[in-house]
Amino acid sequence: MPVKISESYLNLLVSENRRLKEHSATSAITAEAEPPTESASTRAAAEAPDESNTSVRNPLIGDRAWFHRYDPSAPPIFIGEAACTAFATRFRRFLTGNNALPHIPRTQYVREENLATANATSVQWPSLQQARLLVKIALRQVGVIYHLVMRKSTSEKLEDIYRTGKFDCTINQCKFFALFAFGEAYSMRAEPSSGSRVPGTSYFARALSLVQMLPERTSITHLETLLLLSLFSYYLNRRNSALVLIGTAMRLGLSIGLNHNIPESQLIDPVERQHRIRIWWTIYTFDRMWGSKMGQPSQILDDDIHLDMPSNVSPSQLHDEQFSDTDHMTANINLARIVGETIAKLYSRRKYNETFLQRVQKLLKALRSWVETLPQHLRLNEDEPEMNHKHISSLHLAFNQCVILTTRPTLLHLLMKVNETPSSNTRTCDTISQPVLTLGEACIHAARHSHTLILTKFIHGSLPVFGYFHAHYLFSSALVLAMSSFLPIGSPSDQGAFETGLEVLHSMSENGNLAAAEFYHNLEQVKYCLDRYRGDKPRERQDRSTTTTTVGTSGSVPVSMTTAPTAPIMTSAAANATSGPGTTTTTTHATASGAIADAMVPAPTDALHLAPTGYTQASMPATTVPGFTTAMTFLEPTMQDFLAQSDFDLGLLHPVDTFMNDESLYTIHGL
Numbered sequence: 002m003p004v005k006i007s008e009s010y011l012n013l014l015v016s017e018n019r020r021l022k023e024h025s026a027t028s029a030i031t032a033e034a035e036p037p038t039e040s041a042s043t044r045a046a047a048e049a050p051d052e053s054n055t056s057v058r059n060p061l062i063g064d065r066a067w068f069h070r071y072d073p074s075a076p077p078i079f080i081g082e083a084a085c086t087a088f089a090t091r092f093r094r095f096l097t098g099n100n101a102l103p104h105i106p107r108t109q110y111v112r113e114e115n116l117a118t119a120n121a122t123s124v125q126w127p128s129l130q131q132a133r134l135l136v137k138i139a140l141r142q143v144g145v146i147y148h149l150v151m152r153k154s155t156s157e158k159l160e161d162i163y164r165t166g167k168f169d170c171t172i173n174q175c176k177f178f179a180l181f182a183f184g185e186a187y188s189m190r191a192e193p194s195s196g197s198r199v200p201g202t203s204y205f206a207r208a209l210s211l212v213q214m215l216p217e218r219t220s221i222t223h224l225e226t227l228l229l230l231s232l233f234s235y236y237l238n239r240r241n242s243a244l245v246l247i248g249t250a251m252r253l254g255l256s257i258g259l260n261h262n263i264p265e266s267q268l269i270d271p272v273e274r275q276h277r278i279r280i281w282w283t284i285y286t287f288d289r290m291w292g293s294k295m296g297q298p299s300q301i302l303d304d305d306i307h308l309d310m311p312s313n314v315s316p317s318q319l320h321d322e323q324f325s326d327t328d329h330m331t332a333n334i335n336l337a338r339i340v341g342e343t344i345a346k347l348y349s350r351r352k353y354n355e356t357f358l359q360r361v362q363k364l365l366k367a368l369r370s371w372v373e374t375l376p377q378h379l380r381l382n383e384d385e386p387e388m389n390h391k392h393i394s395s396l397h398l399a400f401n402q403c404v405i406l407t408t409r410p411t412l413l414h415l416l417m418k419v420n421e422t423p424s425s426n427t428r429t430c431d432t433i434s435q436p437v438l439t440l441g442e443a444c445i446h447a448a449r450h451s452h453t454l455i456l457t458k459f460i461h462g463s464l465p466v467f468g469y470f471h472a473h474y475l476f477s478s479a480l481v482l483a484m485s486s487f488l489p490i491g492s493p494s495d496q497g498a499f500e501t502g503l504e505v506l507h508s509m510s511e512n513g514n515l516a517a518a519e520f521y522h523n524l525e526q527v528k529y530c531l532d533r534y535r536g537d538k539p540r541e542r543q544d545r546s547t548t549t550t551t552v553g554t555s556g557s558v559p560v561s562m563t564t565a566p567t568a569p570i571m572t573s574a575a576a577n578a579t580s581g582p583g584t585t586t587t588t589t590h591a592t593a594s595g596a597i598a599d600a601m602v603p604a605p606t607d608a609l610h611l612a613p614t615g616y617t618q619a620s621m622p623a624t625t626v627p628g629f630t631t632a633m634t635f636l637e638p639t640m641q642d643f644l645a646q647s648d649f650d651l652g653l654l655h656p657v658d659t660f661m662n663d664e665s666l667y668t669i670h671g672l
Contacts, residue, residue: 080104081296083348083406085477089523091413092480095420096530105526109518110238111202119206126174127181129163135184136177142187142465143232145325146392147286147333148279148311150176150225151272153322171211172222178208179229186236186467191513198513199467205233219253224280227253231287235469238515240295247287251300254284260306271314272323279311279324282334289337289344290399293406294473296348299341310334328376329392336399339367343406358436364407365443366644369635372400383630386454387461394454397631398474401447401454404634405477408444415441416484436646439639442490446634448481452498459505469516472509475502476520483531503528 080087090104126132136159140152162173182201189200212226231246254260259281268274288300311330314320320327346353346360353360381397382388418433455475458464464471479502485491486499503524509517634640 078106081348083293083296083344085294085473085480086519086523087296088409088413089476089480089527092484093527093530095413095417096527096534105523107238107240107519109515109522110240111199111515116202116206116209119203120210122203124178124203124207126168126177132159132163132177132181135181135188137184138187139180139183142391143183145390146395147228147232148283148325148330149228149232150180151276151323155180171213172220172226175208175212175226176222176229178204178211179226179233182208182233183229186233187465190466199236199515201233202237205230205237214249216253219257221277221280224250224254224259224284228280228283228287231291235516236467238469238519240291244291244295244297247284247291248300250284251288254281255301259284260301260308262308272319275312275314275324278309279330281308282311282330286333286337289341293340293344293403296344298345298349303338303341325392326379329379329396332371332375332379332396333399335371336396336403339364339371340399340403340406342367343403347407347410361407361411361440362644362646365404365635365640368400368404368407369632369644372632372635381454381631386457387463389454391463394458395470398451398454398470400631401451402474402477404447405444405451405481408440408447409481411437411440412444412481412484412488415490416488419488435639436643438490439637439643441488442637443634443640444481445485445488445491445495448478448485449495449498450631450633451475451478452482452502456501456505459508464505464509466509466512467514472506472514472517472520475506476524479503479506479524480527483527487535499528 086105086107090102094100094102127135133156136156140150140155143149144152158173159177162168162170162177168174182204185201185204186199191198191200208226209230212230213223216223227246227250231243231250234240234243234246259277263274263277265274268277285301285306291297292299311324311327311334313327314324343364345351346364347357355363379393379396381393415433415437451474455464455471455478458471479499482491482495482502483499486493486496503521506517506521506524510521635644
């Protein structure tokens with residue numbers, strides 16, 4: 002029997018429902034935007050887990066994950082806490098005081114329709130001479146860093162394909178088209194016909210369309226192709242695709258037991274055995290490294306791997322024909338293992354028996370051991386940094402990024418503490434435990450070192466145009482240097498390094514680098530918030546800020562040099578650029594690079610003595626100090642003291658400060 006309901010009653014229900022929704026939304030916004038009252042703060046402190054309690058969960062992360070705003074037409078995008086863009090959002094929230102400030106979405110990447118367009122073009126095998134060149138370029142540029150294919154066997158297979166005319170084999174076509182993509186990315190400036198700014202996209206799209214993602218029986222060649230496609234996805238700034246491709250390679254590798262040693266009776270050829278071992282460890286390295294870029298967990302535990310480490314094949318000539326340096330690959334694997342542990346122990350929601358500082362200490366001990374046991378031929382040439390080989394500098398940049406990942410949450414906490422009493426930074430530091438200061442200093446050191454390595458490559462023209470990782474490391478270091486510019490343990494002139502990093506990213510973006518375009522836009526927003534933050538601070542805070550002078554341009558890219566007001570340093574380029582009010586000197590790229598190089602010139606000795614209170618010569622920008630080494634972080638007495646402390650001391654005598662238990666730091670509400 003139908004029930005009659007009056008229209009006025011329905012209208013009353015609708016209005017009441019609307020009122021409740023508005024009230025709920027207003028309460029959520031107010032809770033995020035307004036600081037807690039004294040009673041709320043006291044209550045929160047009482048309810049916060051005791052860091053000395055060994056059963057507490059990771060204090061960095063709240064109970065809720067972080068997503069982009071929900072769109073009914075598509076699933077929300079998960080934001081991993083270890084991602085540098087997520088950290089940039091945390092920093093911007095601190096600068097603006099707005100805990101509801103949204104994350105900047107990623108828009109600069111090659112979309113599926115662009116790949117479809119590129120694949121629709123007539124992608125054919127190139128001439129034999131062109132194919133040889135593209136493969137040689139790919140092996141020289143990426144094969145020296147990662148083991149992706151066997152060098153001699155791959156070149157011989159290419160010759161065989163052209164000699165026999167067997168171009169229709171899908172497996173070979175996928176592998177070599179992926180190699181051709183790398184060859185074009187490192188030898189061309191643009192590929193307009195593909196609809197993408199990145200050369201090699203057409204070859205990549207064709208290989209991706211042909212590769213079988215779910216073969217019932219995989220092959221080593223198929224795994225090689227997945228590795229190549231996963232790596233090239235980063236050149237297109239398709240990070241999610243890269244993770245899916247390496248995840249597929251991992252599962253297929255497990256299906257044929259790559260994580261186990263195969264008996265010699267089943268595979269006698271030592272070269273093939275070594276290739277099998279190295280393919281697995283490349284998959285492992287990519288899994289750990291890719292996950293660290295996005296805050297994603299590792300797909301396999303170290304306890305489930307029962308495989309030998311890479312080794313040399315005898316005779317040495319046979320080894321050198323097929324494989325890259327064994328020590329370099331071993332160092333990459335060990336570093337990837339530490340990176341995976343860092344994501345699990347510091348950025349996950351697992352519960353651990355150790356306290357937060359105990360976990361950080363163990364990670365830093367592992368990093369110290371890594372750098373101390375690094376073979377001599379893999380160490381940086383500090384006297385002539387421009388002479389460092391690509392695979393060596395890339396290894397050290399990855400190491401610095403791992404140090405930054407381990408220490409930068411503490412640096413943000415230190416920034417918050419200093420901000421509480423801006424007129425007495427020295428007294429504030431006296432109230433902060435030495436381990437927190439030590440970790441902050443280590444983070445700044447690693448950022449300065451990475452910044453120097455990348456800037457050196459940029460000045461000498463050896464920075465990859467379309468590569469992802471240099472742009473990523475430059476973005477990560479720039480964020481830390483921006484924080485360092487107004488911290489007592491940092492230096493005001495780190496603001497100059499931040500500005501320089503911004504300009505280098507702009508230049509890379511103008512040349513077509515998609516990752517650099519994303520990071521430049523993100524860093525621009527950081528600079529906007531940073532400028533407003535400095536402008537809103539009292540005069541005594543502004544005295545520690547920096548002044549920027551435009552010294553030249555490269556096309557439409559301004560090149561800036563920043564100096565601290567207390568220690569002005571004027572180069573000849575800066576003097577010429579500031580000869581008149583508003584004067585800007587237009588220069589070529591070489592001149593712009595020279596201006597950036599001037600920003601790296603060591604400050605006069607007298608200028609170091611003019612440092613603000615709380616600064617020492619050792620804490621001034623390390624980019625100007627000769628002999629700046631990767632291991633220097635672990636040579637500091639305070640770091641040695643921190644690493645020598647017992648678990649008891651770190652668990653009880655130095656409890657992690659209250660911010661570590663604040664869910665709002667790494668949890669976003671309303672997104």
